[in-house]
Amino acid sequence: LTMHTHDPNVTTEVEGNAANGTPPPLQTHHLFQITKSGKRQPPPRIGLTCRIPSQHSHSVEWFGRGPHESYIDRQSSARFGLYRGTVLEQTFAYIRPQENGNKLNTYWMALRGVEKMVDVREGLVPGDGSKGDSWDRDGADVGGLLVMASGKSSRSGLAMQCHQYPLESFDGPDDKMMQSVRHGGQLKPCDETTLCVDVAQMGLGGIDSWGSRPLPPPKK
Numbered sequence: 001l002t003m004h005t006h007d008p009n010v011t012t013e014v015e016g017n018a019a020n021g022t023p024p025p026l027q028t029h030h031l032f033q034i035t036k037s038g039k040r041q042p043p044p045r046i047g048l049t050c051r052i053p054s055q056h057s058h059s060v061e062w063f064g065r066g067p068h069e070s071y072i073d074r075q076s077s078a079r080f081g082l083y084r085g086t087v088l089e090q091t092f093a094y095i096r097p098q099e100n101g102n103k104l105n106t107y108w109m110a111l112r113g114v115e116k117m118v119d120v121r122e123g124l125v126p127g128d129g130s131k132g133d134s135w136d137r138d139g140a141d142v143g144g145l146l147v148m149a150s151g152k153s154s155r156s157g158l159a160m161q162c163h164q165y166p167l168e169s170f171d172g173p174d175d176k177m178m179q180s181v182r183h184g185g186q187l188k189p190c191d192e193t194t195l196c197v198d199v200a201q202m203g204l205g206g207i208d209s210w211g212s213r214p215l216p217p218p219k220k
Contacts (some may be wrong), residue, residue, distance in 0.1 A: 047159070047198030054164060056113035056143040057193035060087050062206050064106030064157050068092075071159075073203035073214075075104050087111070087164045093184035098171040099210040102201070105157040111193060112144040130182055145198055159198040164189040167196075171210075 061084040069092060070078035092100040103109070149158045165188070167182040181187055205214045 036107065042202060044202050045159075045196070045198045046200040047196060049167070049194060051192045051194055052111060054087075054189075054191050054193055057087055057111040057145065057162070057164075057195075059112045060085060060109065060162055061112070062089060062103060062106050062109040062160065064109075064160070065104045067099050069104055069161075070104040071204050072104065072201060073205070076157050078104065080105070083210055084170055087162050088189060090161065091163045091165055091187070093187055095184050096171060097181050097187060097205070098183050098208075099168070101161045101163060102196075103160050106149070106160040107154070107157045107162045108146065108148040109162070109195075110144060110146045111162065145195070147195070153199060159201050160196065162193055162195045164193050166190060166192075167194055171208075 061082070063080075063082050065075060065078035065080060066083035067085075068078060090101045094100060107146075147158075147160065168182075169187055202210075203214070205208055205212050207213075207215065
C-alpha cells in the first residue's frame with residue numbers, strides 16, 4: 001500500500017485472515033517527508049495513531065521509561081524498566097484535560113485483552129512494575145497487540161502511549177479552546193483504546209499543555 005497525500009490526517013484500514021489461535025503478524029513501513037511552508041508551527045508529533053477495541057486492550061505492558069509519563073524535556077525521574085498495568089491507569093487526569101501519559105524510549109509495548117488482572121502480592125501498587133511484581137490473570141486472553149521498535153528506532157526506542165479516552169477529549173497543540181471535555185473529572189472511558197506510536201515529538205515546553213516553544217533564557 002503506497003499513498004501520497006498532503007493531508008496530515010490519513011486513515012487506513014487493514015483486514016486479514018489468520019488461523020484460529022494464531023496471532024496474525026502485521027508489519028508496516030511508513031515514510032514521512034515534511035517540507036516547510038507557510039507560518040505554521042512544526043508538528044508536535046510524527047507517527048501513527050490507531051484504535052483497538054477495549055476487549056482486546058484491557059491491560060498494557062511495556063519496556064522503556066516509566067512508570068509515569070515522560071517526554072523529551074521531562075524524563076529525568078522516569079527510569080528504564082519493565083512495567084505493566086491497566087490501560088485506564090495510563091491516563092493522568094489533569095484538571096484541564098491535556099497531553100499526558102507518553103512513555104519515552106519504549107522498545108516494545110503489548111496490549112492484552114485480559115478480562116481481569118489480579119495482583120498476587122499484597123501492598124504492591126498496580127502498574128508500578130518494581131521489584132519483579134507478579135500478576136495472575138483472572139479470565140481468558142481475548143487477543144491483543146504487540147508493537148516493537150526496529151531498525152534505527154531500536155537504538156533509542158519510540159514514544160508510545162495508550163488511552164481509553166478519545167484524544168479529542170484532551171487539549172491539543174492547535175485549537176486549545178475547542179476540546180470536547182473541559183475538566184479532568186468529566187473524562188469518560190470509551191469502548192476503544194487509542195494507541196499512539198511516535199518516532200519524533202517536540203518537547204512540552206512548559207508554557208501550555210503542548211505546542212508553545214519554551215521561553216528564551218533570562219538576559220544577564
